[in-house]
Amino acid sequence: MTGRPGPLPLRVDLEGLDPYGAPQLDVPVRLNVNENPYAPSRAVVDDIAAAVRQAAGGLNRYPDRDFPALREALADYLAVESHVRLDSSLIWAANGSNEVMVQILQAFGGPGRTVVSFAPTYSMYHEYARDTNTRWVQGERGDGFVLDLDEVAHTLEAERPSVLLLASPNNPTGTALGAEDVRRVLDLAATSGPEVHGVSGATLVVIDEAYGEFRREGVPSALEQLANHPHLVVSRTMSKAFGMAGLRVGYLAAAREIVDAIMLVRLPYHLSAITQAAALAALRHREELMAQVASLRGDRDALAVWLRGHGWQVADSDANFILFGTFPDREAVFRGLLERGVLIRVVGPEGWLRVSVGTPAEIEAFTAALKEVTA
Ligand SMILES: Cc1ncc(COP(=O)(O)O)c(C=O)c1O
Structure with a gap:
């Protein structure tokens, strides 16, 4: 080699950027990337x-x-x-x-x-x-x-x-x-x-x-x-x-x-x-996997009712997650939930948070933690 190589010619529009991605944290209740919470069955x-x-x-x-x-x-x-x-x-x-x-x-x-x-x-x-x-x-x-x-x-x-x-x-x-x-x-x-x-x-x-x-x-x-x-x-x-x-x-x-x-x-x-x-x-x-969808839909609707019943605004959802708010300091709510082992997502307009619909036990952990954090 005749000289030290110069700086790498990264595309100018990529300079200084961070890769996209929600945190992948090892916590008990992961409700942050809208996954299906049910693992495939033994037969699958x-x-x-x-x-x-x-x-x-x-x-x-x-x-x-x-x-x-x-x-x-x-x-x-x-x-x-x-x-x-x-x-x-x-x-x-x-x-x-x-x-x-x-x-x-x-x-x-x-x-x-x-x-x-x-x-x-x-x-x-x-x-x-x-x-x-x-x-x-x-x-x-x-x-x-x-x-x-x-x-x-x-x-x-x-x-x-x-x-x-x-x-x-x-x-x-x-x-x-x-x-x-x-x-x-x-x-x-x-x-x-x-x-x-x-x-x-x-x-x-x-x-x-x-x-x-x-x-x-x-x-x-x-x-x-x-x-x-x-x-x-x-x-x-x-x-x-x-x-x-x-x-x-x-x-x-x-x-x-x-x-x-x-x-x-x-x-x-x-x-x-x-x-x-x-x-x-x-x-x-597909029949077995699709059967879970009906129960997740029902759990989503019940979670929306629970959140509204506790005074939060909820965006009508046709998905397996719910956007809810608004919080004067959503980062603090996110951190409080995380300290209690529940990972959700800070995303959407200022003040709102998003939670994926988990299993009934995970939803229970989320609602209990949210009550504590916002008490
Ligand atoms: C609206 C929307 N489209 C597409 C995707 C990408 O999904 P995948 O690449 O896993 O099919 C996601 C993932 O979260 C999404 O929220």
């Missing part, structure tokens, strides 16, 4: 172990790049869960819905393109934009954290984004979009995108239904709108209701043209043979 564990064992025998080969069996199983699952039957060619999967959404922005965002969302919302959206060099524009939600359609119309017209990211149910507020709102947004987005071959293109509307299975009775999935809207993407995950956060499988449903575009940017063999085998095994147990 055994089936996954057997499937992984079988896949291990073929690990000298690359996995199936297009994973048709998994896409078929995910299409079957959606048909049961949301009563929408889709061809498996309209499904795409990756390592968590985080990766799915980055792939969407790799294909439809990038330099010179804009992605829009409305706060408060999932803080990773901003990072997807940054990492794909897509311009980030964030509007505000209206009263009660509801999407303000006038604000959406105005922002689409002013910014001409290629992608609109909307979480429904939204994180951290739990707010879901009604069917009429989704239809209105899709209409507004039909020609609000950047110019494509001399004409106004569409804005891709990504409805992130990571918590979709927890929606209340009568709240439909945006999957119902897919057939008539080629600019709609519905993103889902096995991390939340399905209780497989450690597996890292997220997926989307969209028109064939969108799936084809994503295949241009995905890394070859991005979904390992082990992941594919384990996900297929888990999906064989």
